[in-house]
Amino acid sequence: MAAPATQLARSGRDDPPRTARLGAGPRARRGSGPRQSRLARDRRRTAYLMLAPATVHLVWWIGFPVAATFVLAFLHYDVLAGTATFAGLDNFRAIFADSTWNASIWHTVVFTFFTVPVAMAIAVVLAVLLNNKMRGRAWYRAAIFMPHITATVAIALVWMWMFEPRIGILNTALGWFGVKGPVWLGDPSWALFAVIMVSIWKGVGIKMLIYLAALQAMPQDVYEAAELDGASKARTFWSITLPLLKPATFFVLVVSIIDSFQAFDQLYVLTPDGGPANSTTVMTYEIYSKAFKEFQMGQAAAMSVVLFAFLLVLMLLSRRLTGREDDVR
Amino acid sequence: MPPPSSPLSRRRFLGLGAAAASGAALAACGGPAPGSSTSGGGSASLRMITPIFDRADGQKLLETLLAQFKKANPGVDVQPDYTSYGKLNEKLTTSIVGGQPYDVMLIGVGWIPPFAKKGVLGDLGTPAADLSRTYNPRVVQAGIWEGKTYARPIVLDTRLGIYRKDILSAAGITAPPKDLAELKDMAKQLTVRKGGTLQRAGVDILSNDLRQTFLPIMWAFGGDLFRDGKPAFDSPEAIDALQWMVDIVRTDKIEDYGFSSTSAVAAPLTQGRAAMAIGHNDLWRQFEEAKPELVKDDAVAGFTLAQARPAMFQGGTLATVAARSRYPQQARKLVEFLSSDQVAPQAAQQRGNIPAVLSAANSDYVRSDKLVGFAVQNLDHAFSEGGVPQWLEIRDQFKPALESALLGRTTPAKALQGLAEKAKAIMAKDS
Numbered sequence: 117m118a119a120p121a122t123q124l125a126r127s128g129r130d131d132p133p134r135t136a137r138l139g140a141g142p143r144a145r146r147g148s149g150p151r152q153s154r155l156a157r158d159r160r161r162t163a164y165l166m167l168a169p170a171t172v173h174l175v176w177w178i179g180f181p182v183a184a185t186f187v188l189a190f191l192h193y194d195v196l197a198g199t200a201t202f203a204g205l206d207n208f209r210a211i212f213a214d215s216t217w218n219a220s221i222w223h224t225v226v227f228t229f230f231t232v233p234v235a236m237a238i239a240v241v242l243a244v245l246l247n248n249k250m251r252g253r254a255w256y257r258a259a260i261f262m263p264h265i266t267a268t269v270a271i272a273l274v275w276m277w278m279f280e281p282r283i284g285i286l287n288t289a290l291g292w293f294g295v296k297g298p299v300w301l302g303d304p305s306w307a308l309f310a311v312i313m314v315s316i317w318k319g320v321g322i323k324m325l326i327y328l329a330a331l332q333a334m335p336q337d338v339y340e341a342a343e344l345d346g347a348s349k350a351r352t353f354w355s356i357t358l359p360l361l362k363p364a365t366f367f368v369l370v371v372s373i374i375d376s377f378q379a380f381d382q383l384y385v386l387t388p389d390g391g392p393a394n395s396t397t398v399m400t401y402e403i404y405s406k407a408f409k410e411f412q413m414g415q416a417a418a419m420s421v422v423l424f425a426f427l428l429v430l431m432l433l434s435r436r437l438t439g440r441e442d443d444v445r
Numbered sequence: 446m447p448p449p450s451s452p453l454s455r456r457r458f459l460g461l462g463a464a465a466a467s468g469a470a471l472a473a474c475g476g477p478a479p480g481s482s483t484s485g486g487g488s489a490s491l492r493m494i495t496p497i498f499d500r501a502d503g504q505k506l507l508e509t510l511l512a513q514f515k516k517a518n519p520g521v522d523v524q525p526d527y528t529s530y531g532k533l534n535e536k537l538t539t540s541i542v543g544g545q546p547y548d549v550m551l552i553g554v555g556w557i558p559p560f561a562k563k564g565v566l567g568d569l570g571t572p573a574a575d576l577s578r579t580y581n582p583r584v585v586q587a588g589i590w591e592g593k594t595y596a597r598p599i600v601l602d603t604r605l606g607i608y609r610k611d612i613l614s615a616a617g618i619t620a621p622p623k624d625l626a627e628l629k630d631m632a633k634q635l636t637v638r639k640g641g642t643l644q645r646a647g648v649d650i651l652s653n654d655l656r657q658t659f660l661p662i663m664w665a666f667g668g669d670l671f672r673d674g675k676p677a678f679d680s681p682e683a684i685d686a687l688q689w690m691v692d693i694v695r696t697d698k699i700e701d702y703g704f705s706s707t708s709a710v711a712a713p714l715t716q717g718r719a720a721m722a723i724g725h726n727d728l729w730r731q732f733e734e735a736k737p738e739l740v741k742d743d744a745v746a747g748f749t750l751a752q753a754r755p756a757m758f759q760g761g762t763l764a765t766v767a768a769r770s771r772y773p774q775q776a777r778k779l780v781e782f783l784s785s786d787q788v789a790p791q792a793a794q795q796r797g798n799i800p801a802v803l804s805a806a807n808s809d810y811v812r813s814d815k816l817v818g819f820a821v822q823n824l825d826h827a828f829s830e831g832g833v834p835q836w837l838e839i840r841d842q843f844k845p846a847l848e849s850a851l852l853g854r855t856t857p858a859k860a861l862q863g864l865a866e867k868a869k870a871i872m873a874k875d876s
Contacts, residue, residue, distance in 0.1 A: 195542055196563035210874070216845070281703045296641075299703025304852060388708070389841070393848040408535040410838040411559075 239323030488520030759827035
C-alpha cells in the first residue's frame, strides 16, 4: 500500500484522495525518508517566496495602517505639532459626546437598511427576469450594470441636475401631475432619501450580475423535477430559486453592507459638508471631516475603530443568519 | 513526474527577503534626508501648494510668473501643486504627516493662527510696520501671530451687498439700501412670485457660503465672533442677525430655501432671478462672461451691509513658509516674489479678487472691476473671521447650525447658543 502514496508525493499533488491517504500510514511516510522531507521543505520555501510580495503588500499597506489606527485611537495626536500623548479612552468619550457623530451612525444605519435589502430585492428580480431567454437580453444586462462602472462623481452630477428643484426632470415630471416637488438635496427631510435612491440605482447592477452568475450555475434537473410535479413559476421561485441562491445572497449581503457602511463619494458630491443641517452625514464623512478638516486624528481613528466594530458585528450576524455558506455557486 | 526541486537555500531565501524589505523601506522613505541640502542661497527644489491658481488661466499665469522667478533665482526650481480651498487641508495634512511639508504654502486668513501656534509656519522676520507700508494694515494683521510675521498677503476677497441697478430702477428705486432694515423692505418689494412659485428673489442670501453670509450681517448688527478670546456669536446682536436671515426665508418669503445654493453654476443675480445679493466680489467676472451688456451699461454695483455699523466680510490668501522647509531662504524669496507689487495684482486679476498691495489700489484693473473697486474703497469697514487657533475646527460647525435655523428646525437663539457651546468645548479641549 506504500506505492500509491509515494507516487502521489512525486506527482506533486497537495491533497491526495482520501483512499490514498488512508492507505499511506505512518510507516509508509517514514519510508520515503529524508529526501521527501527535504523536498517538502524546499516546496514550503518556494511557496513562502511566492507569497512574499502579497504578504509585504498586506503587512505594509494594510497591516501597519490598521495597527496604527488602533494605536492612534488611544492617543492625543496633534498632527500639526507632531506630538502624541496617551489618551486612554478620551477619544472614544469625545466622539460619543458629539451629537453629529451619533447622528452620522444613525444615518449610516438608515442608509444601509434601505439601500442593501431594497437593492438586493430588485437585483434578484432583475436577475431572474434576465436569466430567461428574451430579445435584447444582453443590452438590458449591460444597461443595468452600467451605473456600477460609471464614475460616481459623473453619476452624482447627472442626478444633481435631475434633483434640481426648479428645472430638474423629477420636479418637472411631478409638476405635470400638479405636485410641487421638494428641494431634494437641500431639504433635510428629503436629502437622505434622495441619496438612497441614487445608491440603490447605482448598486443594483453588480448585485444582479452576481445573482445571474449564481442562477446560471444552478442544477437544471431540480427545475425539471419541479415542472414534472406541476409547480407554478412563483412556487419554483420561492421554493427552489431563492433557497439555492442562499450562498450568493450571503456574499451579496456582506459585500453590500461593507459598501454601504463605507459609502462616501456619492454622499460627498450630492450633499457636500454632511448635507443640509447635517442630515446626510455618515460615519465615513465624519471620519474624513474629523481628520482633514479639524485635524483631530485621534478622534478620527477612534471613529474608524467604531466603524470597524460595526462591520465586524454585522458580518458575524450575516454569517449566522445566512447559514455560514459563503461560496458563490 | 518528479517534484520540482527548488534551488533555494535558506540563506538565499533570507537574503532575498531582506533585500525586498530594504527596497520597500527605501522606496517608502524616498527623497533626500532633511537637512541634507543647503539652506543658503544655492540651488533648491521648492514645493508649493496654491489654492488660487487652480483654474486653467491661473495655472498658465503662475507658470509664466515662476519662469520669471527662476530667471531671477537661477537654480531654484518650483513645483506648484494646484488645489482648491476645499481640498487644501487634506493636502496640507498629508504632506505634514508624510514628513515632507510644502516649502511654500498659500493659505487663507483662518489658517494662520492654528498653523503658527503649532509651529507649522516659519517666521518671515519682516516687522509688521514694514509690511504696512506695502499692504493695507488690516490685511497685514492677518499674517501676524503673537508679534511675529508668518505670512505676507497676496490677494483679498470680500463678501458684500451687490445689486442690479436695472431691476431696482424698474421698480422706481434709485439708490441701494442704506441699512439692513431697508434692504429687507426693498427686497419684499422686488420679490416676484407666479402661482406661488418664486420667480425673482428680492435678495439672494443662499448662493454664498452661509457662514460668510451670516458673519458680515452679524458684524453689521454690531456683533463679534470672539470677545476676550471667548465665543461671542451667540450675543443678542448675532441672534438679531440670524433672525434677519430667517425672516428673509421663512417670514417674508423673499427667497425660498433651495432657490439657489453654493453649487449653483450661475448666480441668480446674473440671471435676473434676484435683484440683490450678498455675495463674493468675484461675481463681477461672472457678469463679464455671462452678461457683458450689464457691465457695459453699469448696471451692477456694490453696497456695504449696515445696521449698527457698516460691515463687509474680508478674507484673503497669504503666502507662508513651512518651518520645516529644507530651503527656508529660497522659500522666503518666493514668498516675497508672489506678494510683490508686480505679481500680486496679476494673481488678483486672474481670480477677480482684490490686490493686497496698496500700489494697485488705483490700477486700471481695480477701476474697471466695479465690485473690486468698491471693496477697495471700503476696506476700512472690513472684518475678518478667525482669531483663535481652533477656528478651522469651529467654523465647520456654523453651516449646520445656520441651516437648522433657516429651515425652522430651531430658533436663531438656540442654534447660535448650541454653536457657541460646541465652540467652547472645542476650545476647552485644545487648551
